Amino acid sequence: MNKRPAYAFIGLGHLGGNLAGCLLRHGFEITVYDRDPDAVARLVSLGATGAASAADAASRAGNAITCLPSPKVSEAVLAGPGGLLEGLPQGGTWIEMSTNGRDEMIRLAGIAAAKEISVLECPVTGGVHLAAKGQITALVGGDAALLQTHRPAIDAMCARAFHMGPLGSAAVIKVITNMLAFIHLVAAGEALMLARRGGLDLAQAYHAIAASSGTSFVHETESQLVLNGSYDIGFTMDLALKDLGFAAAMGNEFGAPLELATHVEEIFERGKAAYGGDAWSTQIVKLLEDATGTDLRAAGFPAKLEA
Structure with a gap:
């Protein structure tokens, strides 16, 4: 029986779609949402479950990964109507793989923490072509024990992961x-x-x-x-x-x-x-x-x- 955490994956663009695909290839259960229905359909065809919103995806999975174009979008997906905080249970984890500024990352993590949601920042570097092969590099900020809990998923997406320190350091x-x-x-x-x-x-x-x-x-x-x-x-x-x-x-x-x-x-x-x-x-x-x-x-x- 697969006891690994399940994940919602929000943001299926050039980078996120490839990262989500890596999770599927490694047998992870993921539920996906994106404003682009074609992006969702591509991942569903590979074995993901589609969702009606970020909240819907998060409530089904219990943990969430996001890969989004800007802090403004990240905040909307996290805390806006139909966002992750409406679906994630207390004790769930949000893994933010978008590129944010340090202050933005710390602020967004504070919003999640107020709802008893743990946060890892995990931006990646190396390019879309390496993400497609699971060979991209992860830069991680946050609690070391939390990283270990989600390390199998990060390793499925990334060839190397560097724990840079507390939240904000990876940014x-x-x-x-x-x-x-x-x-x-x-x-x-x-x-x-x-x-x-x-x-x-x-x-x-x-x-x-x-x-x-x-x-x-x-x-x-x-x-x-x-x-x-x-x-x-x-x-x-x-x-x-x-x-x-x-x-x-x-x-x-x-x-x-x-x-x-x-x-x-x-x-x-x-x-x-x-x-x-x-x-x-x-x-x-x-x-x-x-x-x-x-x-x-x-x-x-x-x-x-x-x-």
Whole structure:
């Protein structure tokens, strides 16, 4: 008999849908809800149970996992009409896998604690393609004993999990990792443009950089989508700006000057103005392409990263 905890999973977008799928593949019982009925239907076809609301899903499962686009949405799903707090029983757990600021995470956890709901923050890093394979990394904040209770589910979704400390600590490191990723993305675009304008073969330049001291995870992954021309990373300009805004706020709060991150945030604001907030974050490199009239296409690179 399977005695592992059951979970409601709320938020079945590019990232959440893959994380929920990992739980199903590992035999977890999950009940799903999303505003997009097609997203729910995809998970139901894989063995999940559909629900009419977040509250309905939470009441059936007793614990809940969320993966949502913003603190505002997280608060609405947690405490709004039809939200998790209407369905979770006392003693249940809410695992928040969205990216939030530290203060937002602590505040939301306080709302849940007032209803005797335990909370773990568990944002993930590594990209949608790694989430699809259960190879993404979890950054966890909260009580160590509570983490152990839910460790099987986290391990089903993630290849590695780092317990960063109390609630709020995972929010800080997640914002740091995303800040670095956006800085690396802008730098990788400039490097590829320099190679292209310098007359190099772009495919060979990509591989040379990947084998050099100048490589990065972002270059090795997202640069491929730039070279293909799809830019399809499954992560938008709006989400990038949200995370860069969190970094700026933390820099001010902690007294840590973030000159480079501030400049990159300004570049992303230009990218949003040019291509829209729903454009893929990798299209930030297109600003350089458009400004120079020079594309960064090369043969042999995928339209999407391999899942």
